[in-house]
Amino acid sequence: MKGTIANQPTILALDFDGVICNGLKEYFETAWQTYRDIWSQADKAPPQDLAEKFYRLRPVIETGWEMPLLIAALLSGVTEDKILQEWHAIAHVILQETRLQSATIAHKLDSFRDQWIRDDLASWLNLHSFYPGVIEKLNSLINSPTQVFIVTTKEGRFVQQLLAQQGIQLPEKSVFGKENKRPKHEILHELIAAAKTLPASLWFVEDRIKTLELVAQQANLDTVKLYLADWGYNTKDERQAAQNHDRIQLLSLAQFADDFSTWG
Structure with missing residues (x-):
């Protein structure tokens, strides 16, 4: 890897979910209600074991519109192993069979979420939790030399709502959400190009190994330090792949909350 990396980042880019x-x-809950709407499901309550299956399979989801499709796949009898191995192909088949567009599903999903927030913000907020030590870490960085950015496929306004509940007010320009409609690696390159402190040292924490692998393939990001959050939505095989990768480091929640010098 080219260049030298400081023991502390000048830019810390974080995925959100x-x-x-x-x-x-x-x-x-959002996926279930959207599924009910699209598939005209009369049952208000989901099958008893559906939520736990959904939680286990969350690592296959790249963007929100796929979530109701995951429920559709499970309810149609597709096995968890098959979903883990062939999710993108399965999602494509469901779209073809139902003649649905991903944009249509995304709109319904976001519309349900927006309505929920307008009607009962407290109950929406209460279904989210922040990983131990993360809010304290963010607070410690607000007035530090390290600039913090959120780079996520979640809508930026939802991120701001959740952070505000925790007393964290990040500038709007510090949150890059789904509305930016650009790959994360492009956003990372822009952050480096716009850095106030040179040379820029950017560290990126993400829980999707495919995203990190794509960043690692970019020649203009060869000095970025890449971390896979082992507490996030990933599988044992993906965490092993990170340990075997020459650019990606596996990061624990305890390390994240600690001083940067412990990050490896």
Whole structure:
């Protein structure tokens, strides 16, 4: 890897879901209600074991519109192993069979979430939890030399709502959400290009190994330090893959909450 890396980042880029916030309960409720709407499901309550299956399979989801499809796949009898191995192909088949567009599903999902927030913000917020030590870590960085950015596929306004509940007010320009419609590696490159402190040292924490692998393939990001959050939405095989990768380091929650010098 080219260049030298400081023992502390000048820029810390963080994914949100699975790194800062655990929103599994909210995901499932939103996905279930969206599924009910699209598939005209009369039952208000989901099958008893559906939520736990959904939680286990959350690592396959890349963007929110896939979540109701995951429920559809499970209810149609697709096994968990098959979903783990062939999710993208399965999702494509469901779209073809139902003649649905991903944009249509995304709109319904976001509309349900927006309505929920308008009607009962407290119950929506209460289905989210923040991983231990993460809010304290963010607070410690607010006035430090390290600039913090959130780079996520979640809508930026939802991120701001959740952080505000914890007393964290990040500038709007510090949150790059789904509305930016650009790959994360492009955003990381822009952050380096716009850095106030040079040379920029960017560290990126993400819970999806495929995202980190794509960043590692970019020649213009060869000095970025890459971390897979082992507490996030990933599988044992993905964590093993991170340990075998020459650019990606496996990061524990205890390390994340500690001083940067412990990050390896």
